[in-house]
Amino acid sequence: MDTHAAEAHDDHHGPAKGLMRWIRTTNHKDIGTLYLWFSLLMFLIGGVMALIIRAELFQPGLQFIDPQFFNSMTTMHALIMIFAALMPAFVGLANWMLPIMIGAPDMALPRMNNWSFWILPFAVTMLLSTLFVEGGAPAGGWTMYPPLVLQTGAAFPMLIFSIHLLGISSIMGSINIIATIMNLRAPGMSYMKMPMFVWTWFITAFLLIATMPVLAGAVTMLLTDKYFATSFFNAAGGGDPVMFQHIFWFFGHPEVYILILPAFGIVSQIIPTFARKPLFGYSSMVYATASIAFLSFIVWAHHMFTVGMPVAGELFFMVATMLIAVPTGVKVFNWVSTMWRGSMTFETPMLFAIGFVFMFTIGGFSGVMMAMTPVDFQYHDTYFIVAHFHYVLVPGAIFSVMAAVYYWLPKWTGNMYDEKLGKFHFWMSTVFVNILFFPQHFVGLAGMPRRIPDYSVQFTNFNMISTIGAFGFGLSQLLFVYIVIKAARGGAKATDQVWDGAEGLEWTLSSPPPYHSFSTQPVVK
Amino acid sequence: MDNAADDQYYVPHGTTWPFIGSIGLTTFLVGFIMLLNGGANGKYAMIAGAVILIYMMFGWFGEVIAESEKNTYNNWEGKSFRLGMSWFIFSEVMFFAVFFGALFYARILSVPWLGGAGEEADTNRILWDGFQAVWPTNGPGNVGGEFQRMAAWGLPALNTLILLTSGATVTWAHHAIKKNDRKNLIRGLTATVVLGFLFVFLQAIEYKEAYHEGLTMGTGIYGSTFYLLTGFHGLHVTLGAVMLTVVLFRSMKGHFTPQNHFAFEAAAWYWHFVDVVWLGLFIFVYWL
Amino acid sequence: MNKAVQLLTGLVSAMAVTSANAGGWGINLREGVTDLSHEIYDLHMLVFWVCVIIGVLVFGVMIYSMVHHRASKGHKAATFHESTLAEILWTIAPILVLGFLTVPAAKALIKIEDSSNSDMTIKVTGYQWKWQYEYPEEGISFFSSMSDPSRKASVRDSGIDPNSVEHYLLDVDNPVVIPVGKKVRFLFTSNDVNHAWWVPDLAVKKDAIPGFINDMWANVTEPGTYRGQCAELCGKDHGFMPIVVIAKEQADYDAWVSEQLASAEETKAASEKTWDRDALMAQGEKVYASSCAACHQAGGQGIPGVFPAITGSPTVTGEIGEHLNTIMNGRTGTAMQAYAGQLNDADIAAVTTFQRNGLGNAVGDMVQPADVKALR
Ligand code: HEA
């Protein structure tokens, strides 16, 4: 019996119906959709936690919550935003777009693809339910430094295991992406012809499979230190609390580039489209991405300048860290040169992409400032840091995700989103995100430590402004939710090309694309 | 007809196994969490979770094996599987790297520091006066009390021999499968599986001895690194041995062809990986 | 729509006000009062301006092309998409800039890390949530925790306006005192979790890590009071363990030292004599407020699931020896620390008595300093 015929025949069936479709699906588009909705929900939840933080910080004194719960909010906000909102968003985009962009029939390992998504809801439920257990949710910061984190109550093993689950999920996701890119490229789609988004994800996937196991190992040691009497992070037993920080940041720093490389890819897709001009310096973009990935493994201790490392170490990590500005700069300059003498239009995706370049660069600058070890002695663990990473994460990474959604939504749904509202959403977000995070540079420099529920009165004014910005930004995001749902339900039909400057295989397919995109592969010249 | 549809990549249509797997995994972990938090019934949940997981694996792998036997796959899918397996092994390597990293950190940095090396003279003088940095150690606090170092040239050396031989026997089996020589394939695999479980058995004895001589997980940094490294390795050996057993039964049932035997290769690669990890262990945990 | 516009204009004007009287708003690093703090400040401004310049260039070009190279102006897209020369240039240029930044930074760093031939040493130990200061040479040792007015006001819905509290959250009961013009070397360690000792005006921040000693030095040039905070998340009251350093002229410093030694004698004497109940209760209430209330709460009700209540606690109302043992040696694996090293005999006796007979408990018995000494 020839099963292929049978399969090939099946291929032309649409998706199954009802809830089971989503539980059983092995289709990269369905799974991508699941990831994206999940991520949006988590963004709202993590955001609400952020709003609780900001509300408490609106004025000095404790108004709404107790210090312990405040620390829990800080910790959970970060964990949810990074592991449950931002990373799944990127994986979702990868699932939707990579196979289409390289002319693949689907992801290489469809069953495993289903699993890498379906672990997430369980992991996150486990993490969120810590809010209701005795002793409260984890409150040791997302960095989980011992010995403090070992004082966590019943929530402790839940924290550890949810991180294990999240790790398994992203490792499987990354393996799938690597296999897909290495094995399922359409004939003629050589590596150096791959779209930038594919390239950046390719490299990101390697970062993930290299660092996620490291995080898993680190939290495993926390578990055994608390429950099985080991002494990894206990000096009396010959261990060292700082060892955890080294291991964590060996994961943690590549992690932050995991959160930005796909964003670089997205921006590198969008800017050429709306500048109607090919991406400037494609190959240098590829090499820059690779060198950023490489460097990201040798800079981790810039998060630990104050732990009392030997001077030689501090010097090394200072120089290595600063070097990252070079390949990143190459990228920024390439984007600018792509815009240069183009024929630009400013639809919403382009607006978000440009906003990204501006504000990510601002965040990058503060990063370079903090790389200067002696000065970081002053910056470290202040709101200056908080300002830095929110600039790279929110108007950086999050903006890139929104740009991507606006850019590809017409392709996914077959409907155009409401351009007017989209632009409005961009301007609201941009104005408020700066009101939210820019003042944090000031309070940080003026001496306000991070992770504090209450502050001395001289920091009041900027904190108030920041909080206003937070609520403004938050509400603007509800607008985003509305726009997406509106487009998903209907609206002006989108052409296959969608954007007249757009290039690449995804635009050769109908909008929305057939359930099985390329059952037989296109040939790329 | 093997490559009949090489332009047709096989995409399965829906599967419930992953979802079941998540339920099993979560049930298991919830049980573990209850246990760690002093809940008595934790173990029942753990058993339930384990059962679900095993059921899932039989189901999932059963489905895949059936497809494979129906020649659903050809080289194209095969390459995806191989890529998947090799990068999975890479992530495993990184997992072990963490614990080796911890070992080296302790031996090269933290223990000498506590002994006053480098810029840490004060640490020793003020906090741990009189502590000498030697390896193995349970730290200046003498955490876990007296203990014996595990000698390299007893059981561990024997175990090294066993694993190395088992590495050779899978290769023997591999050559056999390529020559479609089922007799030797089964012989080679049987030998490997037996050696594998023998290793695990001896490791168990080794642990018993260690505990006898006061070396527990609680024995400072030495006990910590010793048990987590050897423990996770032992776990992986067991896993690898189980994989090989499955492959053995499949070859007895006449599965695999000289071209199409991914499951065998996956198990073999995995086996070589645990083999190499052991060499690292033998050298840095037992010997030096 | 125009509602939003109003809101925006409102906020923008708010920002305008901001920058107007920025003086009071503190928008920049403090220059500080040591040579190093000035050096660090200069480095900060240097790298800041470098970034501003690069920013102006990059953003300038972007804005220019966004204005001129737009389809709406009928600008036709060029087709160039490569220039090895450009790539090389904008790889080299940043490297040079960074090199230019690295050199002074490295120099400063090496100076900062060289704490050799210091004039005096102070050992600083972090506790959840207070600091202990020890002067080995002088034989002085004391704890320093946030002062009462701030503590009271910082309780949730305390009804006290923080603005009415002087140095809200930045004031302590016993400040650490150092002489000016001397190279003071600080040694840091911790009794429980990681903390970080940071006084912006002294420029350098260092972590206090249990089981290890870190060091850092400062040579304060002008007398004054300098305030800082713990800068490493250390649990519930991380935001409430301030640091106050008072730099005094040598003479005043010496006076302070002898003063300290004298009061040390007094406390010693206090631990010799036997106390009457009221004295114990009075002293105990003070000690409870500064040492226990942070976790077990001012009323002794604790925080369910996190910190056990004192009121009606089996330990407190139970056998006295076990109660003392808990207070003196702590409970391993919990946040309950050993107070034997933190409080003197009199204080332990007092606070034990207070816990047993205050906060809604009425066991009736009492503890004398002698009983505590016997257990040491
Ligand atoms: C998306 C995430 C992301 C990204 C991309 C970055 C990018 C960078 N980060 Fe950031 N960082 C974080 C997320 C990120 N960071 C987070 C989450 C933390 C806090 C973690 C915690 O403690 O909780 C952190 C903390 C952090 C610290 C620790 C601070 C402290 O705790 O004391 C440092 C110190 O060096 C640092 C440096 C940098 C540098 C040098 C870059 C560089 O990659 C930036 C490079 C980019 C540019 C420089 C701009 C463009 C370049 C040019 C225009 C060329 C010309 C420019 C020059 C020559 C200057 N980061």
Ligand code: HEA
């Ligand atoms: C991708 C990562 C990411 C993202 C997107 C954000 C987004 C935001 N972050 Fe956060 N943040 C971190 C990563 C991130 N953050 C990390 C790593 C830390 C460090 C943690 C630590 O120190 O350990 C941190 C810490 C941190 C702090 C410091 C806390 C402290 O030090 O104590 C603050 C304070 O202002 C803050 C604020 C915000 C705000 C206002 C947003 C906003 O952008 C959020 C905007 C979104 C919304 C507001 C949601 C919108 C929805 C609604 C308003 C309606 C809700 C309705 C329903 C849910 C039905 N974050």
Ligand code: CUA
């Ligand atoms: Cu002590 Cu924070």
Ligand SMILES: [Cu+2]
């Ligand atoms: Cu970093």
